[in-house]
Structure formats: structure tokens, C-alpha cells
Amino acid sequence: AMCLFLSGFPFGFERLPNMAKHAIGAPPAESWVDTPAKAAKVRVEYALYLCGYAVITAASLMRPSVGLKVWYYWLLPHILGAGHLRYYQTAEHRGCVMGKFTDTSAWLVSRTTLSW
Incomplete structure (x- = not known):
């Protein structure tokens, strides 16, 4: 399980279904979406992202030259x-107290080698 986590493989695949759920208005519970106004903004944002991904996918399938650029400069x-990134983030956040996702204090959400 740890090797799969560190590979980073599951992260992209879990994001697309969650983006679709947000876009259609049936989102999973998220601690950072705590008001109806935020939920509306997130819904619009995810709908725009999915439309953008659909356009990029269609262009990649219709024009192989676009598909190659998407592959070499984005997907690969x-x-x-x-x-x-998983190794780096595991080392950076190991031992941190879990806080809200909106907490932007570098002193709380990251670690340095000096803090060990």
C-alpha cells in the first residue's frame, strides 16, 4: 500500500470522479467547502476544469500533434x-499536527530538517 501511495498513481484517478461530483452538485464532504457560496464557486470551477480537460482530450484525439504535446509536456x-512529489511531501509533513486545509501558516503545515 505504501509503494502504491508513494508512486503517486492513484491521485490523478481519484481527482476526476470527485471533480465530476462537485460539477454536478453532488460533492463529497470537504472540510474546506463550508458555505453555500464556496460550494457554488467550487462547482463552477470544477465544471470549467472538466470542460477544459474535455477540449484538450478532443483536440488530442483529433490532432495527433496536439496529443503528442499533451503527452510530452503534461502527462509524462x-x-x-x-x-x-509523494516522497518529498511525506518527508515534509511527517509529524505535523493535522489542521484545517485552509491553514496557510508555514510554521504549522511544514517541517524542516531543523525541527527534527
């Missing part, structure tokens, strides 16, 4: 970098 770097 994401696939290769996701695993490294």
Missing part, C-alpha cells in the same frame, strides 16, 4: 514527477 512529466 506528471507521471514521472508524482512519485518524487
Whole structure:
């Protein structure tokens, strides 16, 4: 399970269904979407993202030259970098007290080698 987590593989696949749920107005419970106004903004944002992804997918399928650029400049770097990012974030956040997702204090949500 830890190897799968560190590979970064599941993260992209879990985001698309959640984006679709938000876009159609049936979102999963999220601690950072705590008001109807935020929920409306998130719904619009996710709908726009899904439309953008659909346009990119259609363009990639219709024009192989676009598909190659999407592959080489977006998907492949994401696939290769996701695993490294998981290792980095695991080290950075190990031992941190879990707070709200909206907490932006660098002193609370990150660690340095000096804090060990």
C-alpha cells in the first residue's frame, strides 16, 4: 500500500470522479467547502476544469500533434514527477499536527530538517 501511495498513481484517478461530483452538485464532504457560496464557486470551477480537460482530450484525439504535446509536456512529466512529489511531501509533513486545509501558516503545515 505504501509503494502504491508513494508512486503517486492513484491521485490523478481519484481527482476526476470527485471533480465530476462537485460539477454536478453532488460533492463529497470537504472540510474546506463550508458555505453555500464556496460550494457554488467550487462547482463552477470544477465544471470549467472538466470542460477544459474535455477540449484538450478532443483536440488530442483529433490532432495527433496536439496529443503528442499533451503527452510530452503534461502527462509524462506528471507521471514521472508524482512519485518524487509523494516522497518529498511525506518527508515534509511527517509529524505535523493535522489542521484545517485552509491553514496557510508555514510554521504549522511544514517541517524542516531543523525541527527534527
